[in-house]
Amino acid sequence: MKNPKPWYRRTWVVTGLAVAVLFAILFMVPVPYYIVQPGSALEVRPMIRVEGTETREKGGFFMTTVSMREGNVLGILASRLDPRFELVPKDKVLMEGEDPEDYQRRQVEIMDRSQQNAVLAAFRETGKKVKEKLLGVRVFRVLKEMPAEKVLKEGDLITKVDGKKVRSSEELIAYLKGKSVGDKVQLQVKRKGDILVEEVKLGNLGKTGTKERPGIGIEPVTERKIQTDPKVTVQADDIGGPSAGLMFTLEIINQLTNGNLTHGYRVAGTGTITPEGKVGQIGGIQHKIIAAEEENVDIFFVPADTHPGDSNEKRAKETARKIGADLKLVPVENLEDALTFLEKQERKNQAS
Structure with missing residues (x-):
């Protein structure tokens, strides 16, 4: 018959497991917050x-x-003790469908x-001396479950909408404001040197007041070239x-x-x-x-x-x-x- 392990060895094992569990709870359990x-x-x-x-x-x-x-559990506890720590809900930081790497x-x-x-x-x-040349609208991100998801890719450059030149994201947004959800628009797109013409049905980006906000479903950025002397x-x-x-x-x-x-x-x-x-x-x-x-x-x-x-x-x-x-x-x-x-x-x- 084997001798049982000394009590102090069993205590160390239990303590080690308890510490591991506590560590996991404090540092690894996800919470719906960012710590700022x-x-x-x-x-x-x-x-x-x-x-x-x-x-x-x-x-x-x-x-x-x-x-x-x-955020983690430790951060939540720290925010209760130190006002320098601020908890910000993740949905106030991340855009819909965005992960931390995207952010x-x-x-x-x-x-x-x-x-x-x-x-x-x-x-x-x-x-x-400074020269600014606006080149179009770069597709920085395609929103999930929106019309653009089936048509556009990240990195595409939109240069025309319905045959009209579009030089900036502000111009594109202003044009789409005059449309309605369900309308179709034709986009001219540059993709890796190729010129494509794609038709997109406008989706709903949410409401402004009581009115639906039409959009193609991208995160746009203005592509421009600046030369200075x-x-x-x-x-x-x-x-x-x-x-x-x-x-x-x-x-x-x-x-x-x-x-x-x-x-x-x-x-x-x-x-x-x-x-x-x-x-x-x-x-x-x-x-x-x-x-x-x-x-x-x-x-x-x-x-x-x-x-x-x-x-x-x-x-x-x-x-x-x-x-x-x-x-x-x-x-x-x-x-x-x-x-x-x-x-x-x-x-x-x-x-x-």
């Missing part, structure tokens, strides 16, 4: 190169980020478009989203003018940018204020609340007050507001 928390404040100067220019200022422009990851790919694509907008805004503001290169690695637009624009202007826009200050901020220089609202502003404060930022540009539902300015002020942030919060509606503020800083408080 402060990211970092990153200097944008190393990300941007304007040929033939050089700046040696002591200050710098910083973009701010949030950290976002798929990250979409964010990188949005970042690319934001960089293009920043280049256009900066060159137009400084009067430098001097040449600009932007390299932001895998950072996604549109919210660095304003800060990219300011850094490009700084390099184009060989100037000292920061006047020695650490200037952070956030906000989308249009080619015309208008600054737009973003998500996670409270986390970005915390990230900027932790990097000892002096000035923070925040999108001004100008329309019903806007809340960036309000939430930024609430967060700055709550954490006792030692930074100057500056609401801006457009690029000109930010530039005007920086110019006044030179007269009022020249940095050494």
